[in-house]
Ligand code: B12
């Protein structure tokens with residue numbers, strides 16, 4: 001159970017020496033109570049107290065880092081059951097599977113795809129997260145060879161080593177153990193040697209068991225071996241067990257009613273007839289690492305977009321700074337197009353403007369991140385805002401004309417904007433896809 | 446109740462869609478939606494209500510429909526009767542959702558054609574119907590009156606009621622005993638308010654379905670998903686004004702940039718995945734009926750639901 005700040009305070013040395021970086025032991029205790037402090041920062045804590053505090057002051061779900069370098073990612077450290085209560089912080093890693101039965105070429109192709117494929121949405125680069133190398137040959141050398149092929153691509157993408165046999169696992173780790181691959185997976189029979197390997201290489205470890213109860217038992221055993229960077233394998237035989245299990249894990253860990261389940265979740269979607277359905281479940285419901293067969297182009301964009309959606313803050317739209325953004329090399333006679341500072345709107349419109357090849361200015365006003373229609377409906381986009389923004393960004397000196405193109409959906413405001421600003425308002429199309437045609441036809445400087 | 450439920454005392458109410466002969470209609474099946482007392486797909490044997498259903502959307506004037514769909518269906522989409530039948534028998538839909546897009550034509554006043562279309566679709570399929578009336582407030586009253594009348598006894602779901610525009614739909618629903626599809630723009634308080642307004646003019650709670658408005662993947666879905674979760678949680682915590690089953694339709698799926706501008710060879714697959722990802726996620730967030738437009742999305746969703754479902758199937762006691 002969660003400890004209150006005062007209970008924690010009672011266990012601290014009470015020297016108020018500030019070595020932890022906090023002004024007093026009490027403020028340090030408050031930080032720990034909120035799950036944001038790090039016990040290790042107090043050098044004077046006695047081992048007994050450390051033990052008691054350890055489990056209850058770390059974040060309710062352990063933060064686990066996978067891989068090294070630029071592509072490294074972290075999962076866990078989540079605090080809520082529903083994203084509207086706060087937000088979700090650490091999007092799941094989606095790892096493409098390769099097998100040590102495949103040819104080197106095939107393994108290389110998937111690895112290179114993970115290394116280079118990316119989609120840019122709303123100004124953010126979306127990529128798959130890594131490669132999961134599965135031991136199907138049963139042979140340590142063949143596994144090591146497959147790992148070697150992945151390493152040799154130089155893509156430095158994070159890896160999951162999927163081999164149950166500790167000897168095979170070790171052969172793989174010898175190739176890539178320095179790069180913090182995720183080890184999959186320890187069972188009640190193999191946890192000792194696998195914990196030893198995890199310790200030796202500093203790797204995080206997945207634990208597998210038949211149900212949540214046994215998983216909890218197993219994490220405690222791993223803790224006793226000194227391993228705390230764990231993930232829980234929830235790839236149970238039937239996919240219908242996933243949502244109930246993942247929800248129970250999330251709920252019990254955030255309530256700290258079962259600290260032994262306070263770890264990120266692992267899901268192997270390749271086990272299920274409907275891989276896409278399993279992937280959607282994992283993204284929506286709490287998975288930390290998801291293994292899939294390389295996705296089709298169609299599923300790829302949908303999966304990455306869904307992940308981006310679920311892991312944005314539902315209370316704060318992603319925003320642009322208001323201001324004037326040139327597209328191409330505009331001059332004094334170039335068109336000025338008004339739009340809002342919702343980043344999705346900005347990047348959509350900017351994409352079409354770039355492909356229209358008409359140099360112009362995008363004039364972004366502050367609608368607090370609302371889209372055009374939403375901002376009009378909410379009254380946030382209005383003539384006063386346009387008037388003030390023209391002044392603020394000194395549009396009058398930037399261009400010599402006095403014509404403003406507004407989005408089609410803002411047409412109800414056109415008369416009012418003209419009155420308020422003295423600029424002539426041209427109502428553009430509703431759909432940004434038609435901006436190119438529109439400019440070609442309507443804009444004569 | 447499972448351990449996973451929020452501090453819950455509430456339960457989603459029931460809404461019946463469609464009426465069989467025994468129930469006074471002509472449908473071959475009817476569905477009783479609702480009854481969940483837990484989070485979606487949780488509470489295996491106790492709190493699960495009924496399996497999510499898939500509605501296939503058709504229209505009576507395909508000029509207003511996505512070319513991605515009409516190029517797949519070809520001439521079929523010119524005949525709403527046949528289209529409804531194919532959606533039932535070949536695509537495997539549970540429900541047909543008919544959009545009267547013909548009413549979008551400028552100056553539309555051929556109200557008797559609505560009766561004709563309604564009769565055709567009712568004869569083309571035995572499935573329960575959701576009917577989307579006019580898009581133009583000036584003709585609402587005539588259009589909904591015709592829809593309601595033509596479907597008398599069939600227990601339709603009539604839409605769309607919005608905060609500023611619900612009287613005509615509600616009047617037709619009340620007169621001919623249909624249910625009302627109540628849509629609010631991604632806001633739990635507005636959803637609640639609309640339900641209260643509808644109840645005030647006499648629509649009973651068991652005749653309302655909530656449409657929380659679904660922006661598709663990448664275009665508002667991040668908000669829609671959470672609003673569905675919030676509505677469901679509020680209902681489970683005992684808010685009876687929100688305890689109606691939800692229906693969602695990510696209608697933008699086929700027109701967003703990622704789909705529209707896809708490589709022609711992959712376009713259809715992308716369209717289907719875009720619908721599938723949004724629709725399955727909507728069900729995970731608590732939607733009882735998910736609506737789609739691409740024929741290929743229907744069997745995908747049906748098998749996913751069957752794979753995830755541990756509770757009762759429709760018709761089981
Ligand atoms: C997601 C969403 C929200 C999110 C906000 C998202 C955001 N950051 O804006 C939330 C949930 C917060 C929200 C709130 C509201 N919403 Co809202 N929302 C939507 C939804 C589903 C998608 C909006 C979106 O992201 N669009 C994508 C962006 C890219 O579109 P866009 O900015 O319009 O840009 C396009 C064009 O305008 C054009 N364009 C843009 N700039 C320019 C510039 C030029 C020069 C040109 C030519 C073209 C152009 O190009 C873009 C691509 O084509 C829409 C429905 C829809 N399909 O639009 C409803 C919608 C806009 N919302 C609506 C309403 C009523 C509201 C609320 C007032 C109600 C409420 N819930 O309280 C509030 C107001 C907000 C407030 N008071 O805080 C209504 C508006 C009704 C109307 N027609 O007036 C809509 C249409 C839903 C509906 N059918 O009822 N909403």
Ligand code: SF4
Nearest residue numbers: 016017018020025042
């Ligand atoms: S380092 Fe330890 S003893 Fe010193 S102030 Fe911080 S908590 Fe107290």
